[in-house]
Every structure is written in C-alpha cells, then in structure tokens.
Amino acid sequence: xxxxxxNAVFLVRDDFHExxxxxxxxxxxxxxxxxxxxxxxxxLAEFRRNKEKFDAYIITNIDRSFEVIEFHNALKSNFxxxxxFVLTIHHDFRVVEKFNTRRIQRKTGLSVRISPLYIEKFKAxxxxxxxxxxxxxxxxxxxxxxxxxxxxxxxxxxxxxICIANGELNSILRDFAIEITPNHVIxxxxxxxxxxxxxxxxxxxxxxxxxIEERKNQIGIIEACRKLNYNFFFIGNINTNNNGYGREFLxxxxxxxxxxxxxxCSPEEIHAYYQQxxxxxxxxxxxxxxLVDLESYYSGCTVISSENGYSNEILxxxxxxxxxxxxxxxxxxxxxxxxxxxxxTGPFPREAEELTWEHAGQRLNDWLATQISNIxx
Numbered sequence: 338x339x340x341x342x343x344n345a346v347f348l349v350r351d352d353f354h355e356x357x358x359x360x361x362x363x364x365x366x367x368x369x370x371x372x373x374x375x376x377x378x379x380x381l382a383e384f385r386r387n388k389e390k391f392d393a394y395i396i397t398n399i400d401r402s403f404e405v406i407e408f409h410n411a412l413k414s415n416f417x418x419x420x421x422f423v424l425t426i427h428h429d430f431r432v433v434e435k436f437n438t439r440r441i442q443r444k445t446g447l448s449v450r451i452s453p454l455y456i457e458k459f460k461a462x463x464x465x466x467x468x469x470x471x472x473x474x475x476x477x478x479x480x481x482x483x484x485x486x487x488x489x490x491x492x493x494x495x496x497x498x499i500c501i502a503n504g505e506l507n508s509i510l511r512d513f514a515i516e517i518t519p520n521h522v523i524x525x526x527x528x529x530x531x532x533x534x535x536x537x538x539x540x541x542x543x544x545x546x547x548x549i550e551e552r553k554n555q556i557g558i559i560e561a562c563r564k565l566n567y568n569f570f571f572i573g574n575i576n577t578n579n580n581g582y583g584r585e586f587l588x589x590x591x592x593x594x595x596x597x598x599x600x601x602c603s604p605e606e607i608h609a610y611y612q613q614x615x616x617x618x619x620x621x622x623x624x625x626x627x628l629v630d631l632e633s634y635y636s637g638c639t640v641i642s643s644e645n646g647y648s649n650e651i652l653x654x655x656x657x658x659x660x661x662x663x664x665x666x667x668x669x670x671x672x673x674x675x676x677x678x679x680x681x682t683g684p685f686p687r688e689a690e691e692l693t694w695e696h697a698g699q700r701l702n703d704w705l706a707t708q709i710s711n712i713x714x
Contacts, residue, residue, distance in 0.1 A: 343709055345393035346377045346384075347424070348408045350401045351468065353380055359628065360398050360426055363526065370698020373706050381407055382470065392709045395499070396491070397424040399509075402454060402484045403461035403475060409491045419712060421495040422705070428623045429508040430454075432645045435663065436622040440551065454484040489513040496708055499524055499701065501626040502647035522704045525651055526626045527694035529604075532635050537612055539684065542567035542676060544614035544638070546607060546629040547621065549583050550576035554620045554643075554662050559589050559596060561665035565672060567595065569618075572610060574601035611636035615679040618672070619643055620662045626651075631692065637684030639675040641668075651692060655682070 347364050368376045379387055381404045394417060396408045405423075412421050433453040442448050458479045465471040478484075492498060492513060497520035500506045506521060543562075547553040555571060562569065571590065575583035590596045602610065611617070617633030617640050624646030634640045634652050642648040644659040655678050658671045 343374045343392045343706060344377070345374050345395060345705065345709075346379050346391045348384055348394060348396045348404075349378055349380055350398060350404050351380045351382060351470075352464070353378065359625075362628070363426075364397065364424075366527065366694040367698050367701050370695045371702040372699070373702055380404075384408065384411070391420070392713075393420055393422055393496075393705055395422045395424050396495075398426045399423065399488055399492075400427055400453070400457070402457045402488065403464075403471070403478055405491070406478070406482060406484065406487050407474070409487065413494075418494050419496055420709075421491075422708070423492060423495050423498045425498055425500050425505065425509055426625055427500075427505055427509050427512070428453075428625060429504075429645065430512040431508075432623040436552070439663070457484065485513055489515055492519055493517075495519075496712065497521055499704075501526055502650050504647040504650065505625055522700070524697050524700050524704075525692055526628055526631060527692055527697040528628075528632050528635050529608075530693050530695060532608060532611075532632060539613055539615050539637075540568075541570050541610065541614040542616065543569045543672060544572070544610055544617050544633065545569065545619070546572045546610075546617065546633070547619065548573045548576050549586050550579040551582045552622050554622055556582070556586055556589060557662065557665055558618065558620050558668070559586075559593070561668045562672060563593055563596075565595075565669060567672065567676065569596045570599055570610065570614070571597070572599045572602050572607060608632070608636065611638060612684075614638050616641060616672070616675045618675075619646075620660050620665060620668065621646065622662045624648075630657075635692070639679045639682075641671050641675050 353361060364378065394412055396405055399405050412418055430453050434450060437453065437456060438448065438450050461475040461478060465475040492509065492515060500521060500523050503523060510518065545555060545558060549555055587598065590598050611633045615638065617629060617638045619627055619630060619642050621643045622645060624643055627642060627646050627648055630640050630642045630648040630652065634656060639656050640652060641658045641660055643662050645662060649657060649659065658675050660668050660671055
C-alpha cells in the first residue's frame with residue numbers, strides 16, 4: 338500500500354509573494370530539495386481562508402512579529418501547537434537597536450533607544466494602512482500585546498524551532514529571555530551545487546552584492562574605501578522603501594571612477610560576477626547568515642564579512658576577514674589583506690560538502706519527518 342506523503346505548510350509574512358527577500362529564497366530552496374514532505378506556502382490572509390489540515394505548521398520569521406503572533410493565536414485556539422514549528426530567521430536585537438539608535442540620531446539629532454519589537458508594531462500599522470488590511474488588529478497590538486512575552490510563549494510551547502546558526506539560537510534565548518533551550522535544529526543556508534571556482538580572468542578587485550539600502554551600508558563602504566586604488570563593483574536593486582538612501586548612493590558612486598554600479602542581476606549573472614572577482618565585501622549592520630558570503634566564498638573569492646553575522650561559523654581563514662560595520666576605520670587594511678591573500682592562493686577550489694541547498698533541504702526533511710512521526714505515534 339502506497340503511503341501518502343506528509344504535508345506541511347510554511348506560514349509567511351503577508352507580502353511574501355510580492356517582496357522578495359532572503360526568507361523567500363531560503364524557503365523555496367527547502368521546498369525544492371525535500372523528498373518526503375509536500376509543502377505549501379500560506380500568508381496570513383490565505384491561512385485564514387484555508388480549510389486544509391497539515392501534519393506540520395511552520396511559522397516563519399519571528400522578526401515580523403504581527404503575523405507571527407496572529408499565526409500563533411490561531412494555531413493555539415485550534416489546539417495545534419504540538420504540530421507547530423518556528424523557522425526563526427532572527428536578527429540580534431542588540432545590533433538592531435544600535436542601528437536604529439544611530440539612524441534616528443542621524444535624522445533627528447536625538448539619541449533615542451527604542452526596542453526593535455516596539456518599532457515593529459509601528460511597521461505593522463504602516464503596512465496595514467498601505468495594504469488596506471489588519472488596521473484594527475495592528476492598533477490592538479500596539480496598545481495591548483506584549484511582543485516579547487507572546488513570542489517567548491510560542492518558542493517555549495511549539496514543537497521545535499529551526500535556526501540557521503548557533504549564534505542565532507543564542508540571540509533568541511537572550512532577546513526573549515528564554516532560560517531552557519527548546520527543541521531545535523541548526524540547518525545552515527546552502528549554495529547551488531553548480532557553484533564552482535573558476536580560473537577565468539578575475540578583473541574585479543572588490544565585489545559588493547546586496548539590495549541597496551541603509552542596512553547593507555554601501556555608502557559606508559564607498560566613504561571608507563574611496564581612497565583605495567582598486568576597482569569596486571556594486572550589484573543589487575535599490576530598495577524602494579529606502580529611496581533616499583538609493584539616491585545618495587547613486588550620487589556618491591557616480592563621482593568616483595573606480596566605483597561602478599551594475600544594478601539588479603539574476604542569480605546566474607551574479608554567479609558569473611563572483612567568478613570574475615577576487616574578493617567579496619559585505620559590511621551590513623546586521624545579518625543572520627549572509628548568502629552572498631557563502632556563494633562568493635565557494636566561487637573562489639576571499640570574503641570580507643560583517644562581524645554582526647554568523648559567517649565565521651562556516652567559513653574559514655585565510656579566506657575570511659570581518660569588519661565592524663559601525664566602525665569602518667580598519668576596512669582599508671582588511672581589503673588589502675584580503676587581496677594579498679588572494680594574490681597568494683588564487684581562486685583555489687573549495688568543496689561545499691554539506692553546505693548545499695540539497696543537503697539543507699534533506700536535513701529539514703529528515704528532522705521534520707522524525708518530529709511528525711513522534712507526534713503521530
């Protein structure tokens with residue numbers, strides 16, 4: 338008798354299908370690389386209309402707190418928490434708060450510290466007005482819902498959580514004041530199996546990939562590196578929610594002969610640029626696990642990464658250097674070291690081994706299938 342496949346659903350932010358992000362890419366790669374579980378993706382609006390039952394419910398992205406809490410409440414009221422999992426995708430609150438404080442101070446002159454969870458309440462109201470739904474609920478969240486308490490309860494009462502890095506797990510325990518480590522699995526981000534080191538001419542000294550926005554800190558890179566006699570190529574679309582930053586970026590980069598903005602590129606085009614580059618540079622104020630670090634490293638680049646991410650858990654020296662995005666005084670030296678390292682080693686082959694999306698998908702498949710089996714037994 339043929340066994341019916343297990344079915345599970347990723348419960349995602351409401352703009353998941355319209356606004357491409359790291360979570361979009363991550364979840365799609367999980368789905369493409371599992372064998373025993375049939376996945377669906379539902380936004381909050383779709384979930385509220387859905388009548389289908391699932392073996393597992395995976396709430397994603399706890400930093401989008403409004404949707405997470407609404408999903409939590411719905412699953413709790415239907416007695417489904419024992420089948421609920423959380424794909425956390427969480428940024429360290431200490432770093433996010435520091436970034437927000439600096440941003441507010443630069444725009445207003447005021448030094449104000451605001452919890453990232455409180456800022457997320459106002460973002461939820463803004464999104465509800467923009468999209469014409471959830472306004473009353475988002476206002477209720479503003480005045481009556483304690484985000485930290487609610488998400489702590491979700492993490493403690495769900496069946497298990499899925500993290501990208503050990504550092505992410507530690508920040509979750511700290512940020513939500515959780516004393517006992519919950520049932521969890523660490524599933525690293527992956528790369529496409531086709532990513533290979535190339536011996537092609539690497540005429541780009543420094544490649545910078547990522548959406549053009551304040552968090553990614555491209556202007557900081559330009560200002561800190563403008564005196565260096567190397568060529569810098571920037572790839573990424575301008576974040577339409579951060580147009581002022583995009584305009585300033587374009588103004589600054591257009592004034593420098595050795596800095597070039599390519600614009601938005603397909604994944605295949607980005608891979609080709611990796612193979613033409615000696616070093617990839619990222620100075621994001623905060624990350625969970627940078628895909629561009631991983632992809633460029635296994636395409637033969639040396640990598641300069643933000644110290645406010647967890648790339649150092651999976652990438653090794655001498656191919657990896659880190660910088661403090663809040664203080665880029667040392668970035669010139671790191672660029673010189675990275676390029677010197679490349680001049681010695683060249684684009685030496687690096688085997689990703691377990692760091693592929695195929696491996697990540699199968700690891701999720703096996704862990705989730707075991708969890709579901711334990712629930713059903």
